[in-house]
Amino acid sequence: MEGKVEMLAKPDDTLKQFANFLTWVGELRQTGQNLWLVPISAGKWSLREILTHMMHWDKNSLEMMVPLMTEGAQLFFVDIEKHNQEAAVWAQSYQTLDALIDDVIEARQQLLELLDEEYDHTTTFTIDNEDYTYQKFVHVFIHHDEHHRKQIEAFLVQEKVTQD
Structure with missing residues (x-):
């Protein structure tokens, strides 16, 4: 996986x-199978739902957004609530x-390869x-990744403390 980061043609x-x-x-593979279905806190999603949510946004970017990002294009994000509900299902x-x-x-x-081309x-x-x-668009999702990464990492730390 590290190699994929280096394979980007554009040094950006x-x-x-x-x-x-x-x-x-990739490191989340080490998470216990028993934890990936547990909500990260009361009323929140599990790792399974969060990761699927993140992937669903990547697929939307790959299929619906990036191909249309041309000079002067007028694009719209999907209905966020509906999109997130679809991911949870x-x-x-x-x-x-x-x-x-x-x-x-x-x-x-796949999204990185398309972005690298475009x-x-x-x-x-x-x-x-x-x-x-393009930079602003990608930064929106970098921040999105970081938000969910922090949630997941805090959950995993708490679970480790609870189990120790």
Whole structure:
């Protein structure tokens, strides 16, 4: 997985930062099978749902957003609540953490490959009537990754403390 980060043709820190997610997700394979279905806190999603949610956004970017990011394009994010509900339902189809992680990694790799082909610093477009560049778009999802990474890591630390 580390090799994939280095395989990016364009030396861009933003894409490398986005690719670092691959290593972290791969490390989640060490999470106990008993933990991946446990909500991270009361009323919250489990690791299975969070990872599927993240993958669902990657697939949306891959299929619906990045291909249309051309100069002057006017794009719109999907209905966030509906999109997140779809991801939660989709999560139920995963029976093993390894299968989910394989699919999460594959989706991110495909998105990174497309971004690596299309990404430049000059193309401007709008999303929901707000000005964007490729860099700004990717940073939205870097922050999204970091938000969920912190949630998951805090949960895993708490579970380890509880089990010790």
